[in-house]
Amino acid sequence: MPIFINESLRQFHLQTKESSYIFCVLKNGQLGHLYYGKKVNHRENFSHLFQLPNEPIGNATFLYKGDQTFSLEVIKQEYPAYGTTDFREPAFHIWHENGSRITRFVFQSYKVIKGKPRLEGLPATYVDNENDVTTLMITLYDEISRVELQLQYSVFEHESVITRSARLTNDGHHPIVIERILSAVVDYPDAQFEMIHLDGAWIRERHITSRVLKKGVQFIDSKRGTSSSQHNPFFALKRIDATEHIGDVYGFSLVYSGNFIAGVEVDHYDVARAFIGINPFDFRWILHSKESFQTPEVVMVYSSAGLNGMSQTYHRLYASHLVRGPWRHRPRPVLINNWEATYFQFHEEKLLAIAESAKELGVELFVLDDGWFEGRNDDTTSLGDWVVDRNKIPSGLSELVKRINEKGLQFGIWIEPEMISEKSRLYERHPDWVLKAPNCSTISHGRNQYILDLTRQDVRDYLYHTISHLLEHANIAYVKWDMNRNMTEIGSSLLEASKQGEVAHRYILGLYELLERLTNTFPHVLFESCASGGNRFDPGMLYYMPQSWASDNTDAFERVKIQYGTTLVYPISSIGAHVSAVPNHQTGRVTPLKTRWHVAMFGAFGYELDPAALSEQEKQQVKKQISFFKKYRTLLQYGTFYRLMSPFEGTDAAWMVVSEDKREAIVAFYRFVAKPNPSFMRLHLKGLHPSLKYEVMIDDQTKVLYGDELMHIGLFLPPFYMGTVKTKETVMMGDYVSCLAVLKAIE
Ligand code: GLA
DSSP: OOEEEETTTTEEEEEOSSEEEEEEEOTTSSEEEEEEEEOOOOOSOOGGGOOOOSSOOTTOOOSSTTOSSOOGGGSOBSSOBSSSSOOSOOSEEEEOTTSOOOOOOEEEEEEEEESOOOOTTSOOOOOSSGGGOEEEEEEEEETTTTEEEEEEEEEETTTTEEEEEEEEEEOSSSOEEEEEEEEEEEEESOOOEEEEEEEEETTEEEEEEEEEOOSEEEEEEOOSSSOOSSEEEEEEEEETTOOSSSBOEEEEEEOOSSOEEEEEEEOTTOOEEEEEEEOOTTOOEEEOTTOEEEOOOEEEEEESBHHHHHHHHHHHHHHHHTSOSTTTTOOOOOEEEOHHHHTTOOOHHHHHHHHHHHHHHTOOEEEEOSOOBTTOSSTTBOTTTOOBOTTTOTTOHHHHHHHHHHTTOEEEEEEOTTEEESBSHHHHHOGGGBOOOTTOSSOOOBTTEEEBOTTSHHHHHHHHHHHHHHHHHTTOOEEEEOOOOOOOSOOOTTSOGGGGGGHHHHHHHHHHHHHHHHHHHOTTSEEEEOBTTBTTOSHHHHHHOSEEEOOSOOOHHHHHHHHHHHTTTSOGGGEEEEEEOSSOTTTOOOOOHHHHHHHHTSSEEEEESOGGGSOHHHHHHHHHHHHHHHHHHHHHHHSEEEEEEOTTSSSEEEEEEEOTTSSEEEEEEEESSOOSSOOOOEEOOOSOOTTOEEEEEETTEEEEEEHHIIIIIOEEOTTSGGGOOOSGGGSOOSSSEEEEEEEEEOO
16 A cells, blocks of 8 residues: 555655655645655554754744744745745635635645546546555645645555645635645755756757756746746756766656746755746636635656656656556557658659658658648738648549548648737638637737637637548548647636636647547547647646657757757656758758758658658668668567667767567667767666577677676777778767667577
């Protein structure tokens, strides 16, 4: 049993394979936090973990008359309140009918449940077998305002994962206004951490940022209506001396696709308070009598095996307990996407030619990107109509799909359902369907387009029927669901003035509802989410769509950084990655085809180029690449992933995957800048079986080495590998070069 409860002392100990999380009920009825970290033995009494000074605390405020020690300012808490004696970042902020902002949540009861209840209207981790998780529900209640708070803790005993969320119910007669309601807060006894997060921008998403915690509040957030490429809804707290593979790391990943906040406050006692949830900025939710508000879930991972240990836990959890449907554990098809090959300028015959040569190369899925619907010759028009353009595709969509299917390829299509162009029939019919603040006569555009108001049921119904029609009338196996702008002038024409502060969150709830309906109706369609590349690469989208286009940047060098950062949280099977043409369209950089392939193969792999532009020799190379990928794709997409060298710390990078039985592994090494007369290069591998003998193959050279040699002495890399250089191909020479080692146990 992963949850121990001492009824009389009112203490709770949540225990996973590696971690312990302990809290209690304080004497004022609030929840006090006692410990989160490496697993400790259970004992009947954890009261000694609760510390108050013996002497009066200077310049503090106190809850009890005559007592100058019980101040929430010095007490670690589970779900802290603003307004009494704690002045740090609170978990919630509620306005009551009479103007009061004081809510005293007092412990009422608890319940332990096998399994994990669903979160109403929100994506969340789940289990097939309810023995895999145990949930503790704590109910707290404020007698005066009659508001109930339920805190949910789900313990994945075998995974060192605890998920948390909160649910507020208005049990009184008057509405209350929620101005802040986070998913979780965790108080640590000190602040000796680095905060690691994933930041960037369009075409340079999810780069790793690391900062030593400093006094004050440090946070990342999104006010863009999407989780954003500027900051991913995730951060980790890493002990200062922890590394990629050793030491304590705590991960916080929010299963949410909209505005979020995530940060840490370091107070005047050097105590760190971590917090994460919906961004309270521009959020104001009116909760009427008997209504409830559910926060998104935060997935907390503890690892004593450094950042990489944390990532592996997220990978396993998200691949098995977040991604759903038939694609959950399935290797993903090799695709070709026509976007960088043609942009908007194509004709049916060109598409068929691309498909035909792609098929010869071994591609399995043809994806028709933007530009296939009426009038869409650039990005100023037609979003919302979704009717095939007969000028470009004279035989119609279902006939084109048929012809592509006949060539032996599956067919996939790009749509951007959440958007509307001013130049569209939909806009002529429903200008009021645009997301727009009530007093705005003009609104800002992004990529010449507006956003549909997904808070409206009629808009969601329209989209459901339009997309269903598309998917029912042609044999479509894959959908790339795009979303190409951030939200501005947020408002809805259907909501009353007092509810306009709910729109950003209601939009995300509407999106989730629409995706739930569509993915239930079309469970076999493989959905890939996209938002100008990685502007909404988050666990919320992953719940509905098993893979996500990582970035519009397909440059191999940039991609190593983007994909490396992305693997902090997200599994390889979820990271859309394509080989594109050179000079690269985003950077102008020329990298070898081999390097582009070595990077993209660690992902949901495909090509985004015109095969007709490839030379005969390149075609032969691509054929080999695809057949290699097919042979190893389960290992590449679902193996255990190790980051070996960070592209953020130098001009080399390396990573590897190992099969579950440790009998197979693939290692990739990338060198971005040539080093003349370089030093010997030994790469210390990870995760192998120490006493297994592996045949190590780099290009066509092989060597047999023990697992322990490879991990502790290291793998010698070309040009020094075995000292013999057969062809120019095997030499690591020039910029942006890479090599791949394939390991197979031979006994
Ligand atoms: C976005 C996507 C691209 C492509 C274009 C089409 O930018 O990220 O991959 O689909 O839209 O307009």
